[in-house]
Amino acid sequence: MTADHSSPWDLVKATLQKKVSAETYENWISRTQYAGIDGSTLVVTVPDSTTQSVLKDDYSVRIQDAARACGLPSTAIRFSVRPDDGAIPGRPDQVSELESPLALNPKFTFESFVVGASNQFAHAAAQSVATQPARRYNPLYLYGGVGMGKTHLMHAIGRALVATGSMRIIYTTCERFTNEVVSGIKHGRMPQLRERYRSADVLLIDDIQSLGSKDRTQEEFFHTFNELHDAQKQIVISGDCQPKEIPGLVDRLRSRFEWGLMADIEPPDLETRMAILEKKADIEGVFVPPAVRLLIAEKTKSSVRELEGALIKLIAYSSLTNTPISVPMARQALKNILDKPERRITIDAVQKAVAERYAIKPSALREKSNRKEIVVPRQVAMYLVKELTPASLPEIGRAFGGKHHTTVIHSIDKITACLLDNPELNKIIHSVKDSLQ
Numbered sequence: 533m534t535a536d537h538s539s540p541w542d543l544v545k546a547t548l549q550k551k552v553s554a555e556t557y558e559n560w561i562s563r564t565q566y567a568g569i570d571g572s573t574l575v576v577t578v579p580d581s582t583t584q585s586v587l588k589d590d591y592s593v594r595i596q597d598a599a600r601a602c603g604l605p606s607t608a609i610r611f612s613v614r615p616d617d618g619a620i621p622g623r624p625d626q627v628s629e630l631e632s633p634l635a636l637n638p639k640f641t642f643e644s645f646v647v648g649a650s651n652q653f654a655h656a657a658a659q660s661v662a663t664q665p666a667r668r669y670n671p672l673y674l675y676g677g678v679g680m681g682k683t684h685l686m687h688a689i690g691r692a693l694v695a696t697g698s699m700r701i702i703y704t705t706c707e708r709f710t711n712e713v714v715s716g717i718k719h720g721r722m723p724q725l726r727e728r729y730r731s732a733d734v735l736l737i738d739d740i741q742s743l744g745s746k747d748r749t750q751e752e753f754f755h756t757f758n759e760l761h762d763a764q765k766q767i768v769i770s771g772d773c774q775p776k777e778i779p780g781l782v783d784r785l786r787s788r789f790e791w792g793l794m795a796d797i798e799p800p801d802l803e804t805r806m807a808i809l810e811k812k813a814d815i816e817g818v819f820v821p822p823a824v825r826l827l828i829a830e831k832t833k834s835s836v837r838e839l840e841g842a843l844i845k846l847i848a849y850s851s852l853t854n855t856p857i858s859v860p861m862a863r864q865a866l867k868n869i870l871d872k873p874e875r876r877i878t879i880d881a882v883q884k885a886v887a888e889r890y891a892i893k894p895s896a897l898r899e900k901s902n903r904k905e906i907v908v909p910r911q912v913a914m915y916l917v918k919e920l921t922p923a924s925l926p927e928i929g930r931a932f933g934g935k936h937h938t939t940v941i942h943s944i945d946k947i948t949a950c951l952l953d954n955p956e957l958n959k960i961i962h963s964v965k966d967s968l969q
Contacts, residue, residue: 541566640687648804654795662692665766669793676797679837699733745780779944805829911943
């Protein structure tokens with residue numbers, strides 16, 4: 533998207549970016565391009581037929597609303613598939629092709645990744661895969677909390693492989709794969725979808741935790757995984773948790789995800805956070821005094837993403853106010869972050885909040901009883917503990933009267949499934965979450 537919104541479609545994209553989630557925009561809208569006006573119809577090109585179908589079938593109303601909001605004289609829009617969108621122009625046939633529905637971020641390279649004790653193992657594993665795909669660790673499964681650097685390593689692997697060797701590389705997200713399966717079934721294009729994914733030399737799939745409880749997509753991914761693995765093609769998977777902790781994931785996929793190497797990424801320690809800030813500031817071409825970096829690093833501990841977000845805000849404040857970066861200036865610019873009291877959500881806090889919502893005693897959730905009036909609140913509490921705390925499945929089980937971890941998984945699966953078509957339960961979940969923030 534150009535900065536001055538030079539085409540009508542750029543205006544529509546800018547409007548849509550404010551109306552949809554970041555993931556939806558990245559998956560379906562970001563790679564669309566303005567192609568011109570055909571009579572009274574706005575012509576937009578898309579990277580593939582799946583994007584074309586999703587935009588027409590699922591987002592046409594929002595797109596037309598955005599077009600009207602931009603004051604376009606006509607809201608008729610035609611989506612056309614660009615030919616050979618996956619090819620890399622100007623490169624010899626021997627160079628790898630990125631046959632990817634999503635673009636790789638040029639900033640996410642091994643060189644820009646800051647290595648510390650919390651991510652050293654995952655970084656080394658990713659580099660090994662990029663150097664010798666399908667030779668040692670297949671699949672490579674990266675897991676850790678949100679904003680820890682999993683996607684950075686996935687993109688780094690992809691970019692390293694694009695630059696070396698003659699390979700077909702696919703990078704996608706689990707949500708994107710799911711939507712492609714749904715669209716493929718709906719429009720009778722499953723053979724083409726299978727051919728595209730199963731002819732890859734390297735498959736990189738992000739955010740696998742959303743695969744749980746999607747039976748048809750799991751079936752499709754199971755066979756895709758088998759074909760690629762049997763053909764000794766590299767598979768790299770990332771998720772927020774270990775395979776055994778993904779609610780609704782079938783056992784045969786869970787076991788396959790554990791075939792290769794699992795590497796976790798933990799929150800960075802203080803020294804690594806300081807190094808990340810220094811690296812990011814160098815990339816931005818801005819000097820940030822060590823005292824300021826220490827101030828930020830001591831207050832932003834949850835994720836690399838939050839750390840970088842604080843630095844970007846600091847740099848923007850300095851630029852817009854023409855103020856040199858200093859500790860007093862940082863305290864002013866980042867007061868909402870630095871002054872925010874740290875509050876760690878505990879299992880006990882979740883149990884109390886759920887008990888209050890259901891008008892029962894917190895101790896009832898820890899009983900061995902399976903009374904009807906206790907079962908659902910206990911399942912809700914287990915679901916929220918898994919989502920809001922770092923507790924493992926065995927830890928959750930112990931906190932609820934010594935339940936086995938398989939009981940915890942069943943409870944999480946049950947609530948996950950109910951949330952799909954139970955508005956009242958959704959309200960309860962959101963209400964409890966709000967009370968805990």
